[in-house]
Amino acid sequence: MAGVTVAWPVTRFTLLSAITKLRINHRKLPEASYHRLETIDVEEALLSDDDTAIDLTDDLALFKEGGRSTVSSSPSPWPRLHWWLRLSCYLGLASFGLYAYATFENARDFEYRPQLNEAVLHPRGSGYGKGEKVFIAAMFHRNEDVLPFWIEQMNRVIHWIGTDNVYVSVLESYSNDTSAELLDKWNQQLETMGVSQRRILTRDTSVVRPKLMTTDIHRMEFLVATRNRVLEPLETLEGYDRLLFRCACEQLPLYSIHSSIFQ
Numbered sequence: 272m273a274g275v276t277v278a279w280p281v282t283r284f285t286l287l288s289a290i291t292k293l294r295i296n297h298r299k300l301p302e303a304s305y306h307r308l309e310t311i312d313v314e315e316a317l318l319s320d321d322d323t324a325i326d327l328t329d330d331l332a333l334f335k336e337g338g339r340s341t342v343s344s345s346p347s348p349w350p351r352l353h354w355w356l357r358l359s360c361y362l363g364l365a366s367f368g369l370y371a372y373a374t375f376e377n378a379r380d381f382e383y384r385p386q387l388n389e390a391v392l393h394p395r396g397s398g399y400g401k402g403e404k405v406f407i408a409a410m411f412h413r414n415e416d417v418l419p420f421w422i423e424q425m426n427r428v429i430h431w432i433g434t435d436n437v438y439v440s441v442l443e444s445y446s447n448d449t450s451a452e453l454l455d456k457w458n459q460q461l462e463t464m465g466v467s468q469r470r471i472l473t474r475d476t477s478v479v480r481p482k483l484m485t486t487d488i489h490r491m492e493f494l495v496a497t498r499n500r501v502l503e504p505l506e507t508l509e510g511y512d513r514l515l516f517r518c519a520c521e522q523l524p525l526y527s528i529h530s531s532i533f534q
Contacts, residue, residue, distance in 0.1 A: 390430040396465065398433020404510050405432050408440045408501045409517035415448040421517070422457045428515075429466060438508065439469040442501045445480050470504060494518070 390399045407425065411418065429437050439461060443450050451473040458471040478496045481489040498518070505511070 387427045387431055391427055394430045394434070394464070396433055396435040398436055399431050400433065400436075402436065403432070403512040404436050404438075405513045405515055406438050406440070406505060406508070406511045407515045409442075410497050410501050411441070411443040411446070411450050411454065413446045413448050413450060415446075415450050415453060418450060418453045418457075422453065422460075426460065426464070429461075429464065434465040434467075437466060437468065438504060438511065439466060439471070440501050440504050441470070442472045442475050442497060444472075444475040444478065444497065446474075472500075475500070 386399065407429070409421075414421075429439075441454060441457075443454050454471055454473050458469070461469050461471075478493065478500055481493055484490045484493070501516075505514075
């Protein structure tokens with residue numbers, strides 16, 4: 272959010288400044304770019320000496336405006352150069368704000384990064400933690416925007432806990448996006464990682480979804496039934512020390528995922 276706060280006002284101000292400058296330069300010349308000649312009576316000048324007539328003829332050939340003539344002079348390049356320098360500065364600030372937004376990390380997001388990187392580089396079945404058995408459970412519905420990040424971080428967490436120390440139970444239901452496909456691919460990744468204890472249910476319709484999810488009662492009844500479906504393996508499993516559960520909420524902060532296994 273800090274990046275958005277910086278980027279949007281700067282970008283908006285830059286665009287408005289550019290449009291305003293272009294309009295001014297298009298409609299109006301700088302005052303220093305022209306000057307008015309002295310008003311001369313045309314007939315009187317023609318009847319005077321030849322030098323005056325020649326000067327007047329030259330002036331009229333350039334510009335003629337109601338008895339007055341103007342001579343245009345080249346505008347100074349410094350105002351335009353100054354404007355381009357300001358525009359470059361504003362664009363630089365806007366780019367920095369967008370970069371800060373795209374790369375923003377919470378101060379606690381990289382607190383456990385060295386330990387997790389070590390576990391990913393040198394995976395082992397027993398893991399690097401305390402040897403605890405962890406039951407990882409999650410339920411998803413139309414979460415294609417969240418899943419890539421969540422899957423990546425959970426792979427890191429599983430490497431730390433140890434592939435022999437986890438059970439992964441995931442349920443996806445009634446999604447009309449690519450959530451099911453993403454979880455199917457993750458199921459294959461878990462197979463490659465050596466996570467043998469897992470249950471990944473996609474496109475599940477065993478829990479009937481209410482036609483209207485606007486009322487709290489119907490919504491909560493559906494979510495509770497779906498949660499119980501995800502936790503079904505615990506009815507027959509024993510020896511698990513910790514439950515790591517993700518409900519149908521939005522993306523969690525990175526540090527909340529990592530800190531749950533380091534406590």
